[in-house]
Amino acid sequence: MADLARTPGWHAPPVQRRRVGGSGLQVSRIGLGTMTWGEDTDADGAGEQLLAFTEAGGTLVETADVYGDGTAQQVLGGHLADGLVAREDVVIAARGVPAGGALGGGSARGALLRGLDATLRRLRTDHLDLWQLPGWDTHVPLEETLSAIQVAVLAGKVRYAGLVAPSGWQLATVAERARSVGNLVAPVSVQVEYSLLTRSAERELLPAARHHGLGLLAWAPLGRGVLTGKYTDGTPSDSRAGSPSLAAYVEARRNERSARIVQSVLTAADGLGTSPLAVALAWVRDRPGVAAAVVGARDAAQLAASLATEKITLPPEIRAALDDVSTP
Template structure:
């Protein structure tokens, strides 16, 4: 599997990453172990998780597998903090104290003394960005994280964080949702990251599963859209607005003799600014489908057609 440089850092990651949002909830320990083995055997390195996934249970499961299923040195371990659990549910908290407490808890669950990449999961409007960045700086200088970054932050915050951390620990990466069904990051986040040398990780490159084509006719009973805790995650892309893109992907797949999943991942892979596309498979079979798609090259005319049908709306000030 191709290894790509993460921005201007010396860190290299596999162009497909393994997401773990369903681990310990919809994906049990045996399925997770099989996924991890298959992923590493295919040359994958980037293993992505978060303190909030399954209320920390996903990290605990990863910690139990590192060393027993694969070596800790075989993976680039990325986790995220900034969403604190309370009795009322998750609360965004990117204050210095909350972030560092979260990181220490993550390290304990992951059974390691450091993560390779640590990200702030979402913007916190109540905490000054400077304070959030001070936690990232301390995480690196204390050795608890090798590199740091942001997730799901807008372009202006990405640019400001990169500027404030320049010449110091640096902003290594921004992780954002990016697919044929969600290209909003092309307006400001991607240009900011390119200008400032920040690496980009794309989560949900299959449009939360919708680009696989599984929802074209109905909602399968064993799918995320039928799951009580994930239905709301998929629902935004099940409307009429996504239909033209999904059908275009399916048409291209039919013409190329492959699956829609192959086309969706191949479209993203030619965007060289994207260091890694993070696929979150519920089962080992689903993951193998993504791994098998890694060598497909789309003809330029198909890339252009997909670009046109999925183009995000631009207006002032991006385009006048």
């Protein structure tokens, strides 16, 4: 599949769209992550990815101020300002970690709104389509945090809000409390790491999200690259594990259990005549409750391999075998 993706004249099939949970927000079921932009992926390479992604029908672009200390957002904002793609053609999901200072930090209303303004400046846009709120702050009343969402929505700076990696009970608490405040503040999504290697979200978080009508944005659906099979015989120098800034990020998913799961993915890919990447990504993409699987790529060719997964639907017997071998 990766070879096909690099064939001249070949185009990825159009990326399908889904609603996020029970909301009216629609996103492409494959999202584009920007974690490496401005560092391992330069601005020109990021632009190639963004253009290829949107031309294939992709809409969801995920970013955060912790990616290169804001560099990724600046790169994305530069391409939007230059008109590489139209602002209305992308759904920007952005998260940030509010800094301290005179207004305090954490999830206080002042800190959240200040962080939002800084994100909008870096992205060079007047609004976020999905504002993803980080963490759980025991030192700030939840109603105050929710009121920040209301202020941002009423000011036209935010269209929808989501949560980043809460526990199941935290998600349920936010969802229930939001109903008493009003539907403007009700979260519509939750973003968490989810792959064949990392299925802990299935214990509480994913059931809670489905019950309360939140869609899941699956982060690192390829197991931080491990599920592509590229590390079975060592560490390629041009891989993320070979990068000083990302080596620890990848190594956290390399162990004996992972090796067994990767071997099953390789076997499935061989039987289906496709790539391990396609098998791993299709598994996550089509799990119940998942709105989108967010993938990162080193370059446009690597991204094309992920987009090509639109042609793949795993047979029930393959999915069942992968479920079994990867059960936590």
